[in-house]
Amino acid sequence: MKPFLKWAGNKIHIIERVREKIGSGNRLIEPFLGSGAVFLNSDFKSYLLSDTNPDLINLYLTLQKQGKDFIDYCESLFRPEYNTEAKFYELREMFNSHPSPELKSAILVYLNRHCYNGLIRYNLKGGFNTPFGRYHNPYFPRAEMLYFYEKSKIAQFFCQDFEASMLKAKRGDVIYCDPPYSPISKTANFTSYSAKPFGPLEQIRLVKVAWIAAKHGSKVVISNHSTEFTEDAYKGMAVNQFEVQRTISCKANGRNKVLELIAVMEPAAQV
């Protein structure tokens, strides 16, 4: 099942590879949840899911609590009269002026389908700033939201840094880490999902925490670009590389292939 949110860097395109690598275990921990592509397409008894984006986690908590009533509420914003430039900027302004968590969550679903390329982007002050997308008839993801809601009954959501979630892992848990991509080249920028960038120091901190979690008995799987930097950072892990097709602009010819990897750290044996 596809996630109900469009999300930069989502792993739906490589879901089979990720499923094969994460295998099975007691609980799946996803500290970089994003749209939840792996949560939705895996089969664990329970899930610990987190991300540092508070709007995203509030949306999931609202959906988990209110279910179908919230989905109906979101759908009311997908009427044709709301698909205008004026209404879009009015709702974006409302989103940025701290409305109730429920209204903010519903507007996030609207913005995600009505803004340019579905890009959830914030300015330095934390305000959502992606422009209007001018789509003819934005799709309302009812079936996808319902699926997420049903599955959320076995999940716990937290808004927190990856380290806090990974250190909660117990022997037998599996941790799937999908951090913001490390840049392909030294001149490319690190992917930014918020005002706080995820730079090389954060990538290295992730590897250190991953080794601690593996030592405590969890399997850790990490996705990233395959570069000199990540190859070096993931030394000692089993690394599998592969090419993926990447859309680099909205034009059909703006496509190229990039090298990605999945690194696996097996749990240390019990002593």
Ligand SMILES: C[S@@+](CC[C@H](N)C(=O)[O-])C[C@H]1O[C@@H](n2cnc3c(N)ncnc32)[C@H](O)[C@@H]1O
């Ligand atoms: C590549 S996306 C994850 C995509 C996800 N696997 C999916 O399929 O949609 C990376 C996510 O990491 C989150 N993030 C950035 N810094 C973080 C941090 N320090 N701790 C936890 N999450 C963070 C971002 O908000 C973003 O949602």
